[in-house]
Amino acid sequence: MRSPDTLTSPATRHRIPPQWWPWCSTAARLVLAGVWAWAGVAKVGDPDASVRAVRAYEILPETIVKPFAWGLPFVELALAALLLLGLATRPAAWVSAGLLLVFVAGTATAWARGLQIDCGCFGGGGAAAADGPRYLRELGRDGLFLCLAILVAAGAPSRLALDNLARD
Amino acid sequence: MWWVLGAVIVAAVVVGVLVQRSRSETEQAMVTRPTSAVGPNGGALVGDANAPVTITEYGDFQCPVCARLHQLWGPTLDQLIQSGQVKFEFVGLAYLDQGTTESLRSAAAATCAADAGTFLPYHDTLYNQQSPTENSGFLTNQRLVAFGRDAGITDNTFTRCVDSGRFDGWVRKNTDAASSSGVRGTPTVLIDGKVVDNADAADPSRLAALVAQAGGGR
Numbered sequence: 001m002r003s004p005d006t007l008t009s010p011a012t013r014h015r016i017p018p019q020w021w022p023w024c025s026t027a028a029r030l031v032l033a034g035v036w037a038w039a040g041v042a043k044v045g046d047p048d049a050s051v052r053a054v055r056a057y058e059i060l061p062e063t064i065v066k067p068f069a070w071g072l073p074f075v076e077l078a079l080a081a082l083l084l085l086g087l088a089t090r091p092a093a094w095v096s097a098g099l100l101l102v103f104v105a106g107t108a109t110a111w112a113r114g115l116q117i118d119c120g121c122f123g124g125g126g127a128a129a130a131d132g133p134r135y136l137r138e139l140g141r142d143g144l145f146l147c148l149a150i151l152v153a154a155g156a157p158s159r160l161a162l163d164n165l166a167r168d
Numbered sequence: 169m170w171w172v173l174g175a176v177i178v179a180a181v182v183v184g185v186l187v188q189r190s191r192s193e194t195e196q197a198m199v200t201r202p203t204s205a206v207g208p209n210g211g212a213l214v215g216d217a218n219a220p221v222t223i224t225e226y227g228d229f230q231c232p233v234c235a236r237l238h239q240l241w242g243p244t245l246d247q248l249i250q251s252g253q254v255k256f257e258f259v260g261l262a263y264l265d266q267g268t269t270e271s272l273r274s275a276a277a278a279t280c281a282a283d284a285g286t287f288l289p290y291h292d293t294l295y296n297q298q299s300p301t302e303n304s305g306f307l308t309n310q311r312l313v314a315f316g317r318d319a320g321i322t323d324n325t326f327t328r329c330v331d332s333g334r335f336d337g338w339v340r341k342n343t344d345a346a347s348s349s350g351v352r353g354t355p356t357v358l359i360d361g362k363v364v365d366n367a368d369a370a371d372p373s374r375l376a377a378l379v380a381q382a383g384g385g386r
Contacts, residue, residue: 045267047188048195048340052263052347062348067185070192074184078176088169088176095173116353125343127228127263127353163169 021156028148029158032096033083035145040076042123053120056127057106058113075099083152086161093153100146104139111135196344198337204282207257209349210342212282212291215255220383223248224257226346226356229274229294230264230302233366234355238295240370246288248379258291261343263354270307273330275339277312280329281321289319 016024043050050069054060060068079099082092107119111133119138120126152158205213209224223245227234248254260275274294281290293315299306313327329335357369360382368374 042267044188046265047192048344049265050188051192051344055347056352066189066192067181070188071181071184074180074187075177078180082173082176088172091170091173095177124266125263125347 022159025152025155025158026160028151028155029083029086029089029093029161032093032145032148032152033080035148036076036080036083036096039122040073040080043073043120044077046123046125049123049125050120052125052127053118054126056115056117056120056125057110058115059106059109086158086163089158089161089163090153093149097146097149097153100142100149104142104146107135107138107142111139196337196340199341200334200338202279202283202335202338204279204285204287207255207259209257209259210338210345211257211259212279212287213255213257214288215249216252217255219249219252219255221248221254221379222257222358222360223254223379224259224358224361226259226261226351226354226358228261228263228271228354229278229298229307230271231354232298232300232302235295235298237355237357237366237370238292241372241375242292244372244375248376254379258287259342259346260339261346261351261354262339263343264302266303268303268305269336270303270305272336272339272343273309273333274307274312275342276333276335277309277316277330279335279338280326281316281319283329284316284321284323284326286316286319286321290316290321293319 043053047070050073051066054065054069054072055062079092079096082088083096103119103121110117110119116128116133117126118124118128118133119135121138121142157164202212205217207213207222207224209226211224211226225234225237245254245256249256258278260271260278262269262272262275265271278287278291278294281287297315297318309330312330316326316330355366355369357364357366359378364378368378
């Protein structure tokens with residue numbers, strides 16, 4: 001019979017080896033870049049729909065709605081480019097996390113206020129689907145993206161990044 | 169590295185606002201007003217202009233709930249219009265387009281049909297023939313023209329109107345105005361400017377009672 005100290009605990013057995021951490025961070029960075037690219041491209045083609053989607057939250061004053069709706073897709077595309085290249089990676093990931101928190105808060109308050117809207121995260125004008133809003137799914141999805149952003153921001157430095165050239 | 173990010177974000181916001189504002193203004197500037205009767209919200213107006221009650225529907229021809237409402241309230245609404253109790257304003261919106269222009273072009277085509285004097289039959293055809301899937305590519309210009317023929321439009325002006333997107337700017341303008349005035353989804357029904365629950369609108373007796381209450385029963 002083996003003594004207990006020779007047994008590998010489940011936590012140890014499943015722990016990711018440290019040499020893999022930078023690659024996990026790289027994967028998270030690239031997925032996040034893809035998410036921002038998708039969100040930006042989906043919105044950039046229809047500025048009026050973006051305005052309607054932002055207006056549907058009934059949070060921002062009308063004077064801010066249009067600049068916010070028009071600027072947001074370009075910010076998302078800029079974050080996508082920075083994360084894809086691995087340039088200013090950690091700041092871009094922190095800003096991503098902040099932006100995702102804003103989205104989570106906006107969706108949660110829309111739900112709490114009983115609004116019947118779509119988040120407009122990936123295009124569209126904020127009109128809810130025929131079967132109603134999907135707040136839980138949207139919050140879960142944003143929560144997952146938030147975890148990725150925090151992993152990139154606070155985790156190991158990622159590979160295949162321009163930041164590494166500057167460091168060398 | 170924060171300065172790199174700050175510079176990129178500021179540049180993105182400035183470029184984004186300038187580019188998108190320019191595009192939005194260009195699109196909304198190309199507005200052609202229909203020659204047919206238009207209601208206070210920019211929608212096609214049918215019925216007796218002196219009718220005491222106005223029913224307004226903000227609808228999207230891709231919206232399945234709108235098509236369902238059309239089935240449920242259609243006969244009652246027709247009767248109320250025919251009896252002169254109600255004038256009906258239909259504001260076609262482009263709320264459900266996602267990477268497509270099917271809502272936009274169908275609402276614009278309905279405006280072409282209004283100018284051809286055949287609004288209600290065309291509106292009925294669009295709802296009755298609605299695709300079960302939104303943004304599927306179903307509402308091509310060819311099909312929108314064919315629906316016109318089904319509704320009895322034989323004039324080639326209608327075909328040219330649909331193909332040229334003559335009222336696209338008009339629909340964009342109405343859609344933006346609807347969004348600004350708080351219309352968050354379709355269908356949104358108003359009786360004399362007051363929003364009515366869709367369930368009430370869909371029920372013939374409750375709809376008739378609401379119209380009577382608003383002054384249409386006099």
